[in-house]
Amino acid sequence: MIEMIQNPVPGTRTAESEIRWIARCTVDGVEYEATSRNGASCALARVLVAAGIPDQPVIVREPALRTGLRRASLHEMARWTYSDREVPLTRNRWHPYLPR
Numbered sequence: 001m002i003e004m005i006q007n008p009v010p011g012t013r014t015a016e017s018e019i020r021w022i023a024r025c026t027v028d029g030v031e032y033e034a035t036s037r038n039g040a041s042c043a044l045a046r047v048l049v050a051a052g053i054p055d056q057p058v059i060v061r062e063p064a065l066r067t068g069l070r071r072a073s074l075h076e077m078a079r080w081t082y083s084d085r086e087v088p089l090t091r092n093r094w095h096p097y098l099p100r
Contacts, residue, residue: 045078
């Protein structure tokens with residue numbers, strides 16, 4: 001099982017944009033991290049999949065909370081992103097950003 005730690009990045013929320021989050025983990029002695037305004041843990045899952053990490057369960061923890069979010073599949077987690085622009089929080093299929 002992979003354990004990710006996720007924290008908000010202080011001072012990144014503005015009137016025009018959501019707060020930036022950073023997610024980190026260590027797998028086989030290698031440290032990985034990703035930042036995102038829309039699902040840092042999912043962004044980190046994409047980094048891990050690209051690094052060739054095999055599919056396995058994941059737990060995402062925030063130090064300020066007592067519980068963690070459990071997901072059965074790292075590879076499935078990499079397929080999604082989240083947005084808090086709508087209420088309630090919504091999960092959306094992830095697509096790579098393609099500049100115009």
